Amino acid sequence: MPLPRxxxxxxxxxxxxILQATADLxxxxxxxxxxxxxxxxxxxxxxxxxxxxxxxxxxxxxxxLLEGKILPGRLLVPDTGxxxxxxxxWLTTVFALLGEDQGETLLRSLVAAAAENADTGxxxxxxxxxxxSVAGRLRSAIGTAPNLTTDTPVDELAEALSGAVxxxxxxxxxxxxxxxxxxxxxxxxx
Amino acid sequence: MPLPRxxxxxxxxxxxxILQATADLxxxxxxxxxxxxxxxxxxxxxxxxxxxxxxxxxxxxxxxLLEGKILPGRLLVPDTGxxxxxxxxWLTTVFALLGEDQGETLLRSLVAAAAENADTGxxxxxxxxxxxSVAGRLRSAIGTAPNLTTDTPVDELAEALSGAVxxxxxxxxxxxxxxxxxxxxxxxxx
Numbered sequence: 001m002p003l004p005r006x007x008x009x010x011x012x013x014x015x016x017x018i019l020q021a022t023a024d025l026x027x028x029x030x031x032x033x034x035x036x037x038x039x040x041x042x043x044x045x046x047x048x049x050x051x052x053x054x055x056x057x058x059x060x061x062x063x064x065l066l067e068g069k070i071l072p073g074r075l076l077v078p079d080t081g082x083x084x085x086x087x088x089x090w091l092t093t094v095f096a097l098l099g100e101d102q103g104e105t106l107l108r109s110l111v112a113a114a115a116e117n118a119d120t121g122x123x124x125x126x127x128x129x130x131x132x133s134v135a136g137r138l139r140s141a142i143g144t145a146p147n148l149t150t151d152t153p154v155d156e157l158a159e160a161l162s163g164a165v166x167x168x169x170x171x172x173x174x175x176x177x178x179x180x181x182x183x184x185x186x187x188x189x190x
Numbered sequence: 191m192p193l194p195r196x197x198x199x200x201x202x203x204x205x206x207x208i209l210q211a212t213a214d215l216x217x218x219x220x221x222x223x224x225x226x227x228x229x230x231x232x233x234x235x236x237x238x239x240x241x242x243x244x245x246x247x248x249x250x251x252x253x254x255l256l257e258g259k260i261l262p263g264r265l266l267v268p269d270t271g272x273x274x275x276x277x278x279x280w281l282t283t284v285f286a287l288l289g290e291d292q293g294e295t296l297l298r299s300l301v302a303a304a305a306e307n308a309d310t311g312x313x314x315x316x317x318x319x320x321x322x323s324v325a326g327r328l329r330s331a332i333g334t335a336p337n338l339t340t341d342t343p344v345d346e347l348a349e350a351l352s353g354a355v356x357x358x359x360x361x362x363x364x365x366x367x368x369x370x371x372x373x374x375x376x377x378x379x380x
Contacts, residue, residue: 109305111304112301115301116298122361122363125357125360125363153372153373156372156373156376159357160377161350162357163355167352168353172308172311
C-alpha cells in the first residue's frame with residue numbers, strides 16, 4: 001500500500017512545479033514579463049509558497065539554471081578527449097549565449113542572485129565541480145595534456161576559468177577568438 | 191580672470207560630494223542604514239541628481255569602491271619585488287575583508303551592481319588593469335618569475351585570478367592557506 005503523501009513530498013512537487021512554471025513562462029514571455037504572481041498562478045501555488053523558498057524572481061531563475069531547467073545541457077562541457085578543444089567549445093557556447101539578449105539577462109541574473117543570496121552563491125560554486133562541469137572535465141583530462149597531472153589543482157583552475165567568464169560577462173565584453181586563446185593559455189599553459 | 195563655473199564643473203563637484211557623503215555615511219552608520227535620501231541630504235543635492243547618474247544605492251557604493259573612496263588603498267596589490275608573495279598578501283587582505291560583515295556586504299554589493307548596471311560592470315573590469323591592480327603587478331613582474339615572460343597573457347591571468355576571488359566571495363567560502371597556495375599554483379604555475 002503506498003504511503004500517504006507527506007509534507008516533504010508535497011513540498012518537492014510544489015518546488016518542481018514552480019521551477020517548471022518559471023522555465024515555461026521565461027520561454028513564452030521573456031525575462032521582463034516574468035513575475036512572482038505569474039509563476040504562482042501557472043504553478044497553482046500561493047505567492048507565499050514561492051517567497052518561503054526564494055527571496056526574488058532572480059533567485060528562482062538561478063535555481064532553474066542550476067538545475068538545468070533553463071538552457072538544459074547548453075552549459076555542459078563536452079568531452080571529445082581533447083581538453084583544449086572542449087573548453088574552447090564551452091567558452092564559445094557560453095559567450096554565444098551572452099551575445100543573445102535573453103542569455104545575457106539570465107546569466108547576469110544568476111550572478112546578481114548569487115550576490116544577494118548565500119545559498120544561491122554556494123550552489124553556483126558547487127555547480128562547477130560535478131560531472132559535465134569545468135572541474136569535472138579537467139579532472140577527466142588528467143594525464144592527457146602536459147600541464148594536467150595528478151598534482152594539478154583542478155578545482156582552482158576551474159574556479160579561475162569560470163571566474164574569468166563571470167568577470168567578462170559582467171563587463172559586457174565579448175570573447176573574441178584571440179581572447180579565447182589567451183584565456184586558455186593563461187589557465188592551461190601554452 | 192577665472193572662467194565662470196560651467197555645468198560640467200558643477201556636476202563633478204556634485205558627483206564628488208555624493209561619493210564622499212556615501213563613504214562617510216557608510217563608515218558612520220553601516221550598509222543597511224544607508225539610503226539615497228540620506229546621501230542626498232548629506233551631500234546637499236536633490237535625490238534626482240543621484241538617480242540621474244546611478245540606478246541604485248549599490249551602484250553608488252560600487253563607484254565609491256572603484257574610485258578608492260571606500261577602503262582606500264586596501265585593495266591595491268603590494269610590490270615588494272616578489273610576485274608570489276605580493277599576490278598571496280593581496281588575497282589574504284581581500285579575504286580578511288570578506289570575513290568582516292561590512293567588507294563582505296560591500297564587495298558583494300559591487301558584484302550585484304555590476305550585474306545590474308553595464309557601466310559598473312565595465313569599470314569593475316577596467317579597475318583590474320591599471321597600476322596597483324593584479325594585471326599591473328603581473329606586468330611589472332615579467333622576467334622575475336619563470337612563468338612570467340613577455341609572452342604571458344597577463345590580462346587574462348589577472349582576469350582568472352580576480353574572477354576566482356569573485357566566485358569564491360559569491361560562495362561565501364573562506365580562502366584557507368592551502369586553498370590560497372593551490373589558487374596561486376593554478377594561476378602562476380608551480
